[in-house]
Amino acid sequence: MAQSSIRQVAVIGFGTVGVGWTALFLANGSDVTVHDPAVDDLATLEAALAPSLASLRELGRTGHGRLCLAASPEKAVASADFVQENAPEKQAFKADLLRRLDEATPAGAIIASSTSSLLWSELTGTCRDPERVIVAHPFNPPHLVPLVELFGSDPAVLDRAEAFYAGLGMRPVRLKKEMRGHIANRLSSALYQEAVHLVEQGVASVAEIDAALRDGPGLRWATMGAHLTYHLGGGKGGIRHYLDHLGPSQERRWQDLGRPSLTDKLKADLVAGVEAEAAGRSIEELEALRDATLVALLHARRRTER
Amino acid sequence: MAQSSIRQVAVIGFGTVGVGWTALFLANGSDVTVHDPAVDDLATLEAALAPSLASLRELGRTGHGRLCLAASPEKAVASADFVQENAPEKQAFKADLLRRLDEATPAGAIIASSTSSLLWSELTGTCRDPERVIVAHPFNPPHLVPLVELFGSDPAVLDRAEAFYAGLGMRPVRLKKEMRGHIANRLSSALYQEAVHLVEQGVASVAEIDAALRDGPGLRWATMGAHLTYHLGGGKGGIRHYLDHLGPSQERRWQDLGRPSLTDKLKADLVAGVEAEAAGRSIEELEALRDATLVALLHARRRTER
Numbered sequence: 001m002a003q004s005s006i007r008q009v010a011v012i013g014f015g016t017v018g019v020g021w022t023a024l025f026l027a028n029g030s031d032v033t034v035h036d037p038a039v040d041d042l043a044t045l046e047a048a049l050a051p052s053l054a055s056l057r058e059l060g061r062t063g064h065g066r067l068c069l070a071a072s073p074e075k076a077v078a079s080a081d082f083v084q085e086n087a088p089e090k091q092a093f094k095a096d097l098l099r100r101l102d103e104a105t106p107a108g109a110i111i112a113s114s115t116s117s118l119l120w121s122e123l124t125g126t127c128r129d130p131e132r133v134i135v136a137h138p139f140n141p142p143h144l145v146p147l148v149e150l151f152g153s154d155p156a157v158l159d160r161a162e163a164f165y166a167g168l169g170m171r172p173v174r175l176k177k178e179m180r181g182h183i184a185n186r187l188s189s190a191l192y193q194e195a196v197h198l199v200e201q202g203v204a205s206v207a208e209i210d211a212a213l214r215d216g217p218g219l220r221w222a223t224m225g226a227h228l229t230y231h232l233g234g235g236k237g238g239i240r241h242y243l244d245h246l247g248p249s250q251e252r253r254w255q256d257l258g259r260p261s262l263t264d265k266l267k268a269d270l271v272a273g274v275e276a277e278a279a280g281r282s283i284e285e286l287e288a289l290r291d292a293t294l295v296a297l298l299h300a301r302r303r304t305e306r
Numbered sequence: 307m308a309q310s311s312i313r314q315v316a317v318i319g320f321g322t323v324g325v326g327w328t329a330l331f332l333a334n335g336s337d338v339t340v341h342d343p344a345v346d347d348l349a350t351l352e353a354a355l356a357p358s359l360a361s362l363r364e365l366g367r368t369g370h371g372r373l374c375l376a377a378s379p380e381k382a383v384a385s386a387d388f389v390q391e392n393a394p395e396k397q398a399f400k401a402d403l404l405r406r407l408d409e410a411t412p413a414g415a416i417i418a419s420s421t422s423s424l425l426w427s428e429l430t431g432t433c434r435d436p437e438r439v440i441v442a443h444p445f446n447p448p449h450l451v452p453l454v455e456l457f458g459s460d461p462a463v464l465d466r467a468e469a470f471y472a473g474l475g476m477r478p479v480r481l482k483k484e485m486r487g488h489i490a491n492r493l494s495s496a497l498y499q500e501a502v503h504l505v506e507q508g509v510a511s512v513a514e515i516d517a518a519l520r521d522g523p524g525l526r527w528a529t530m531g532a533h534l535t536y537h538l539g540g541g542k543g544g545i546r547h548y549l550d551h552l553g554p555s556q557e558r559r560w561q562d563l564g565r566p567s568l569t570d571k572l573k574a575d576l577v578a579g580v581e582a583e584a585a586g587r588s589i590e591e592l593e594a595l596r597d598a599t600l601v602a603l604l605h606a607r608r609r610t611e612r
Contacts, residue, residue: 147522210531216453221524225516
């Protein structure tokens with residue numbers, strides 16, 4: 001099944017992740033049927049989608065798929081070519097939901113779970129056709145951040161999912177082996193541990209640590225990943241020279257990284273630091289700023305991409 | 307001394323970091339005198355600076371300071387208002403060089419060391435006037451990445467240095483307490499440890515891990531730092547809700563992070579993976595791609611900054 005044959009998408013769960021996915025599918029011209037136990041009118045869906053659809057229009061994604069609301073998961077997937085599940089991260093609940101979706105979804109359709117912290121092997125054990133069920137973890141906000149991490153057992157299913165997501169403008173990354181947190185959240189968690197450690201040690205304020213990341217390694221990682229960055233850090237000898245000459249100092253630095261515990265005192269310091277950084281701006285204002293910046297950065301990168 | 311009173315800058319050490327600093331100072335209209343024991347003609351300096359100056363022109367930094375070459379560190383700093391030292395990262399050598407620079411630099415001028423891995427307290431012990439010596443660590447490439455990390459003992463000196471760097475378009479971040487690797491390299495090292503672990507575990511290729519970073523958390527950290535990102539990850543309750551509800555799972559994830567050793571096998575896998583990712587592109591080509599992308603991203607961010 002080529003990407004173009006996916007017309008009917010079902011979105012199960014309409015929290016932040018579900019909203020982002022729905023906007024992305026609609027803006028690429030797919031028809032979307034949503035089910036969420038907490039949503040029972042189309043006007044609520046449309047209001048939630050409006051800001052994401054506006055961002056996507058700025059990126060040239062101007063499609064207008066049809067939006068429907070279904071009263072049950074089964075009804076949502078009844079004629080779906082592709083299902084994106086975004087239910088709460090509770091293993092038993094999600095595994096049972098995937099079993100139900102597998103029962104109700106037409107043969108040949110793909111069922112993708114957005115799970116961030118559960119494993120494919122923990123979720124698919126009771127499915128009749130686990131091979132068509134995959135993990136497809138987006139990075140928030142899903143309609144703007146290109147990454148989607150894929151894992152499953154059938155390479156042909158993964159090929160089809162990869163083509164579908166790539167057609168939406170995403171960057172699918174396939175895991176060869178499942179691991180809790182996949183790739184991106186593990187990298188984020190490793191960095192956050194040290195960011196928390198630096199607060200704990202009083203090296204700098206929360207806001208200054210965030211500024212150092214945003215105007216330093218963050219900006220560079222938006223350009224080029226960590227491995228390739230160290231390749232350039234090795235001068236003319238590249239990564240081989242880097243590892244031979246600076247590998248030992250990198251290992252010493254790893255030993256020196258912090259192992260903070262989130263004590264009440266440290267949590268209070270983190271909250272106070274973030275509040276100072278937010279400087280009165282609401283979550284909504286910060287999200288709008290983040291999304292506007294992401295749109296600008298994505299536009300800019302297109303100009304330098306091959 | 308206000309930023310505008312810094313006219314004469316001395317750059318000691320003309321490797322990658324020294325080249326970036328020199329280009330940035332010149333493009334902002336400062337006169338720069340360079341000393342490097344390995345460089346003895348102005349044509350070599352000018353050739354090395356050309357690509358960096360071209361990138362800076364694209365960012366609107368079109369100044370034309372005068373470039374001079376000096377035969378010794380002492381001659382380079384003889385009439386300097388500001389000294390930027392970028393010698394090799396060897397403690398005894400660098401400490402002695404800073405002592406010599408302190409002897410030879412006019413009273414009132416600031417001496418800044420670009421050291422990435424040494425501490426202010428390890429470098430200034432033999433200086434006559436350690437208070438005017440500061441750590442000012444840039445992030446490669448220094449002419450394009452805004453971050454500069456500052457540490458020193460005299461707040462007034464740091465205020466002047468901060469104003470000078472901010473006037474160059476940089477983002478100074480001041481450490482309240484010195485720590486090896488400062489902030490940005492510690493965050494980078496923490497992330498790299500897990501990026502290496504994922505290769506060791508066979509979760510994905512080097513190129514795919516880099517893609518996940520660049521198109522996922524890297525892009526987002528170019529928008530907003532890690533602390534503020536988790537604030538948005540907490541929904542309407544922000545960071546307080548995040549830490550109360552997801553703090554324990556974050557701590558479990560920290561426990562689960564890898565502790566790889568750079569064995570010969572792993573180093574060979576990293577080298578092979580980076581070579582596959584580079585796909586025949588030379589270091590110079592990759593640097594040019596990185597710099598073009600950085601210029602585009604910096605332009606884009608300006609449009610959304612307050």
